[in-house]
Amino acid sequence: MATVDIDLPHVKDDDSHHHGPAKGLGRWLYTTNHKDIGSMYLIFSLCMFMIGGMMALVIRAELFQPGLQLVEPGFFNQMTTMHGLIMVFGAVMPAFVGLANWMVPLQIGAPDMALPRMNNWSFWILPFAFLILLSSLFMPGGGPNFGWTFYAPLSTTYAPDSVTFFIFGVHIMGASSIMGAINIIATILNMRAPGMTMMKLPLFVWTWLITAFLLIAVMPVLAGVVTMMLMDIHFGTSFFNAAGGGDPVLFQHIFWFFGHPEVYIMILPAFGIISEIIPTFARKRLFGYSSMVYAVASIALLSFVVWAHHMFTVGMPLVGEVFFMFATMLIAVPTGVKVFNWIATMFRGSMTFETPMLFALAFVVLFTLGGFSGLMLAIAPADFQYHDTYFVVAHFHYVLVPGAIFSIMAAAYYWLPKWTGHVLNETMGKTHFWLSFVGVNLTFFPMHFVGLAGMPRRIPDYALQFADFNSMASVGAFIFGFSQLVFIYNVVQNVRAGQKATDRVWEGAHGLEWTVPSPAPYHTFSTPPKID
Amino acid sequence: MTKAMVLALSLFVLPAKADWQVNMTQGVTELSREIFDLHMLIFWICVVIGVAVFGVMFYSIFKHRKSKGAVAEHWHENTTVEVIWTVVPFVILISMAVPATATLINMYDTSEADVDIQVTGYQWKWRYQYLNEDIDFFSNLSTPRDEINNVQVKNSNYLLEVDKPLVIPVNKKVRFLITSNDVIHSWWVPNFAVKKDAIPGFVNESWVRVEEPGIYRGQCTELCGKEHGFMPIVVEVKAEADYARWVADQKAMKLISAGAASQNYAVADLIAKGEGVYNAACAGCHQVNGQGMPGAFPAITASAIATGPIQKHLDIVLNGKAGTAMQAFKQQLSAVDLAAVVTFQRNGLGNSVGDSIQPSAVQQ
Numbered sequence: 001m002a003t004v005d006i007d008l009p010h011v012k013d014d015d016s017h018h019h020g021p022a023k024g025l026g027r028w029l030y031t032t033n034h035k036d037i038g039s040m041y042l043i044f045s046l047c048m049f050m051i052g053g054m055m056a057l058v059i060r061a062e063l064f065q066p067g068l069q070l071v072e073p074g075f076f077n078q079m080t081t082m083h084g085l086i087m088v089f090g091a092v093m094p095a096f097v098g099l100a101n102w103m104v105p106l107q108i109g110a111p112d113m114a115l116p117r118m119n120n121w122s123f124w125i126l127p128f129a130f131l132i133l134l135s136s137l138f139m140p141g142g143g144p145n146f147g148w149t150f151y152a153p154l155s156t157t158y159a160p161d162s163v164t165f166f167i168f169g170v171h172i173m174g175a176s177s178i179m180g181a182i183n184i185i186a187t188i189l190n191m192r193a194p195g196m197t198m199m200k201l202p203l204f205v206w207t208w209l210i211t212a213f214l215l216i217a218v219m220p221v222l223a224g225v226v227t228m229m230l231m232d233i234h235f236g237t238s239f240f241n242a243a244g245g246g247d248p249v250l251f252q253h254i255f256w257f258f259g260h261p262e263v264y265i266m267i268l269p270a271f272g273i274i275s276e277i278i279p280t281f282a283r284k285r286l287f288g289y290s291s292m293v294y295a296v297a298s299i300a301l302l303s304f305v306v307w308a309h310h311m312f313t314v315g316m317p318l319v320g321e322v323f324f325m326f327a328t329m330l331i332a333v334p335t336g337v338k339v340f341n342w343i344a345t346m347f348r349g350s351m352t353f354e355t356p357m358l359f360a361l362a363f364v365v366l367f368t369l370g371g372f373s374g375l376m377l378a379i380a381p382a383d384f385q386y387h388d389t390y391f392v393v394a395h396f397h398y399v400l401v402p403g404a405i406f407s408i409m410a411a412a413y414y415w416l417p418k419w420t421g422h423v424l425n426e427t428m429g430k431t432h433f434w435l436s437f438v439g440v441n442l443t444f445f446p447m448h449f450v451g452l453a454g455m456p457r458r459i460p461d462y463a464l465q466f467a468d469f470n471s472m473a474s475v476g477a478f479i480f481g482f483s484q485l486v487f488i489y490n491v492v493q494n495v496r497a498g499q500k501a502t503d504r505v506w507e508g509a510h511g512l513e514w515t516v517p518s519p520a521p522y523h524t525f526s527t528p529p530k531i532d
Numbered sequence: 533m534t535k536a537m538v539l540a541l542s543l544f545v546l547p548a549k550a551d552w553q554v555n556m557t558q559g560v561t562e563l564s565r566e567i568f569d570l571h572m573l574i575f576w577i578c579v580v581i582g583v584a585v586f587g588v589m590f591y592s593i594f595k596h597r598k599s600k601g602a603v604a605e606h607w608h609e610n611t612t613v614e615v616i617w618t619v620v621p622f623v624i625l626i627s628m629a630v631p632a633t634a635t636l637i638n639m640y641d642t643s644e645a646d647v648d649i650q651v652t653g654y655q656w657k658w659r660y661q662y663l664n665e666d667i668d669f670f671s672n673l674s675t676p677r678d679e680i681n682n683v684q685v686k687n688s689n690y691l692l693e694v695d696k697p698l699v700i701p702v703n704k705k706v707r708f709l710i711t712s713n714d715v716i717h718s719w720w721v722p723n724f725a726v727k728k729d730a731i732p733g734f735v736n737e738s739w740v741r742v743e744e745p746g747i748y749r750g751q752c753t754e755l756c757g758k759e760h761g762f763m764p765i766v767v768e769v770k771a772e773a774d775y776a777r778w779v780a781d782q783k784a785m786k787l788i789s790a791g792a793a794s795q796n797y798a799v800a801d802l803i804a805k806g807e808g809v810y811n812a813a814c815a816g817c818h819q820v821n822g823q824g825m826p827g828a829f830p831a832i833t834a835s836a837i838a839t840g841p842i843q844k845h846l847d848i849v850l851n852g853k854a855g856t857a858m859q860a861f862k863q864q865l866s867a868v869d870l871a872a873v874v875t876f877q878r879n880g881l882g883n884s885v886g887d888s889i890q891p892s893a894v895q896q
């Protein structure tokens with residue numbers, strides 16, 4: 001094939017001899033094309049985001065006022081559990097994998113992912129994992145109701161029967177993530193265009209490379225812990241059953257050994273996206289490229305030695321508390337470096353404020369707020385007052401919603417013209433941004449207050465002094481939830497029609513992805529580009 | 533500073549009845565105040581860093597925008613600056629970690645307690661056993677179901693009130709030995725800055741020395757199943773003389789209830805009493821109407837056990853069923869309550885077996 005390519009003029013490279021997309025449903029079922037698979041991941045993640053979001057609205061509607069109004073406490077617990085699981089494993093992670101599928105080959109000048117068939121497989125098992133998980137809601141005894149952290153023995157001895165389906169679902173999601181991660185590593189290490197050295201990689205690629213290693217390291221740990229649960233439930237072992245000589249705290253150690261790196265899996269690619277967008281709209285090169293790479297790598301390494309900061313109240317020995325407090329505080333240093341670098345990039349730049357930039361700026365501010373509350377939570381003695389209250393809920397929603405989710409929104413607005421070939425409607429984009437911005441802060445900021453004042457998390461009803469802030473939060477949640485409809489409408493309109501986008505799309509954009517036509521043809525970089 | 537924040541907020545939100553506590557409870561122990569100070573210290577550090585960082589950011593956003601004719605400069609590296617903003621946060625963090633470690637050491641010193649109380653979490657109530665006295669009781673939520681279901685107006689201690697509070701003496705070092713009977717719970721009283729997980733198979737320690745008598749309220753903070761939101765903690769801190777009187781009263785009451793168990797009761801009285809016990813202790817799972825929740829908690833109405841031989845019925849209520857949410861009620865309820873609730877289950881909730889059991893029979 002390569003020999004044929006040489007004879008053809010470059011622009012004709014795409015459809016003339018390579019087959020284009022197949023017709024009908026078969027295209028999507030059998031596709032091995034990174035762009036098709038990327039789109040499917042992104043659409044899947046959007047669906048999950050809406051489902052998980054509806055569950056959040058059930059929770060917020062119940063919490064609008066004290067007293068039980070809409071749902072039973074048992075169902076409330078299923079909603080909090082499913083909301084968490086779906087947002088983490090169904091919305092945020094697949095969205096990042098979708099972005100990686102689309103953008104990694106385009107950014108490194110590769111024709112496709114290294115392992116295209118596995119790519120198809122790792123996407124197509126996901127919908128089944130979530131069908132299994134969601135179907136458990138309709139089983140006798142209800143779905144998982146033990147929180148997304150599923151602490152034993154609530155999730156083993158005391159769990160509803162559907163927990164077995166939950167375990168099966170988690171296994172499938174894990175397999176999908178591991179395959180996705182292997183594919184990304186293989187692509188980045190082997191398929192870079194000649195001249196694309198490691199220290200020239202765009203930061204989105206760098207952050208994903210490191211994230212993929214985190215995934216390979218910790219998803220098997222998650223698989224291990226759910227398998228141990230399965231053994232306890234069905235095969236008479238007692239890993240986590242104190243009555244049989246087991247150890248319920250062991251569960252938490254294993255879970256968080258997975259869970260803490262998992263948190264970074266959901267934020268490192270976001271760092272990459274923001275590091276692409278800010279230089280584009282500041283029209284200035286990213287400040288401190290190499291320190292950005294080292295910062296991400298050190299955050300990833302540190303993420304393996306901080307897991308027990310989720311467990312300050314389980315009764316660890318004093319040295320354990322001190323070690324995990326110090327290690328956790330250390331993470332603030334490389335994270336701070338990243339924030340400083342973004343701001344230094346803007347400083348003396350020439351900024352404009354299109355929708356992707358607005359989301360990126362909101363990310364920098366609000367993610368940093370979440371980082372501050374994280375620093376407070378790291379102070380072990382104070383954590384005895386914060387732990388398992390709404391203060392924690394506020395903290396992790398600040399890093400995940402205006403953090404991870406805003407970065408995904410920013411990425412969608414930033415790269416969508418490249419995907420569809422149409423310029424986005426800026427007015428609708430800005431409307432979406434401002435509604436989301438107000439909604440998110442109205443929802444999550446008051447949670448700091450009720451948490452500090454003493455409201456525990458995961459309760460369906462609360463004492464009267466928490467009433468006012470809770471109604472505010474509920475109003476905010478509905479604003480945020482419904483403003484996503486603006487986004488969906490905007491995207492659908494953009495796919496169907498719209499002004500033709502240029503190849504570069506944004507005035508300040510740099511990078512290989514902007515050298516191919518908009519929309520990016522079905523096959524790109526069949527001949528590697530030259531990088532100087 | 534709390535006041536300023538409240539004020540700022542009330543500009544945006546209409547005034548309402550509930551209070552607007554926005555900050556951590558300062559509490560009534562030396563330790564809780566120490567923790568509060570740490571919290572404020574790290575908070576102000578964050579505020580200062582935030583003002584500096586966002587200050588620069590918003591300055592650039594206003595000054596260095598293209599619409600104002602700003603032209604981008606070309607620098608993109610500066611080792612000195614990068615080293616400075618790596619080292620400075622590092623130093624700030626160390627200065628923060630030192631006092632935090634000192635407080636931790638103090639928290640972990642559970643030695644030389646005056647009173648030892650074992651706290652055990654159950655789905656969904658707390659059990660308090662005074663290790664040096666012969667006192668042992670359960671503490672249940674006492675908010676009426678009608679308030680929760682919005683039938684009745686909610687009282688001011690809604691969801692933060694119990695039938696029998698924990699009582700401790702003022703100015704004495706009280707040590708809590710915290711464990712659990714079933715799933716993991718967590719015992720938290722914000723005013724004491726005591727929060728410790730109650731874990732089956734483990735005994736965790738915590739301590740408190742309260743400086744002012746009063747009533748302090750808290751909640752379970754670890755998700756422990758359906759009624760997790762409904763297992764509050766109330767601690768009454770009493771002056772020493774009052775505490776001694778309370779201990780004596782408890783012992784006297786124990787004798788009285790032993791006497792009550794040896795009497796005989798009319799079936800109708802047992803059923804009437806049993807309904808109250810059932811609603812307080814069993815309805816959380818088996819439901820007020822006795823229908824249970826399919827797949828989780830069996831129905832009592834027409835249940836094989838509740839309509840079968842009375843000994844088997846009594847047995848599951850006394851000893852529970854290992855490995856399920858059905859716990860042993862032997863220690864939780866008095867012999868009179870046990871006889872009453874069993875009799876009620878057999879002759880109420882749609883069942884009509886017709887037999888009954890007396891407290892004296894339960895005691896054997």
Ligand SMILES: [Cu+2]
Pocket residue numbers: 653656716717718752753754755756760763
């Ligand atoms: Cu509990």
